[in-house]
Amino acid sequence: MKFHENPMGLFGWIGDDVTIYGGMQADGYHPKGHLWAHFIAFDARHRAESGTDRQIGKLKLLIKFHEEADPEVVQLLELEIERDLRRNTRTKQAGQGFGRRTVEALKDIINSDIEIKDIKPSAKGFWQKVGVDIVSRPRQIDGVLHPRRSPELEPITDNAAYQRM
Numbered sequence: 001m002k003f004h005e006n007p008m009g010l011f012g013w014i015g016d017d018v019t020i021y022g023g024m025q026a027d028g029y030h031p032k033g034h035l036w037a038h039f040i041a042f043d044a045r046h047r048a049e050s051g052t053d054r055q056i057g058k059l060k061l062l063i064k065f066h067e068e069a070d071p072e073v074v075q076l077l078e079l080e081i082e083r084d085l086r087r088n089t090r091t092k093q094a095g096q097g098f099g100r101r102t103v104e105a106l107k108d109i110i111n112s113d114i115e116i117k118d119i120k121p122s123a124k125g126f127w128q129k130v131g132v133d134i135v136s137r138p139r140q141i142d143g144v145l146h147p148r149r150s151p152e153l154e155p156i157t158d159n160a161a162y163q164r165m
Helices: 044-050 098-109 121-129 159-164
Strands: 002-005 011-014 018-025 034-043 055-064 072-081 114-116 133-137 140-145
Touching: 011 098, 018 044, 018 055, 018 098, 034 044, 034 072, 034 098, 055 098, 072 098, 098 140, 121 133, 121 140
Parallel strands: 072 114
Antiparallel strands: 002 011, 011 018, 018 034, 034 055, 055 072, 114 140, 133 140
């Protein structure tokens, strides 16, 4: 995912699969140097194939700004995939994987673990499937999303493999 900012102050991350773009200020308290911002998730594959944008969902992220570096995602408060693109168990409509694909895009953006706040009980299974560690508290479910790790950066846990190096 590549960070991009346009002259109007909108910003986001452009990917080959999903693009997350927007950065419009959202309501809510944010600490100094941070901003709660609304983003739109777009299907980048659809754009590459058809030349048209297709909105697949919305996100609300807490962004931390740095003097000499790209903004950093530090928390996810909302992820909502468009209703007609979601899995529907009542009508047996299959999902199209946009929730998973958007989470995978987030894993490419983040450099360290981020908190996911206020997970709906009905969505707990989804978050577990995409690799989020669930943290249950009284009357609230939160989670932790881990960044995607490059294979070359994975720690060596096999002692024999380490000794062969």
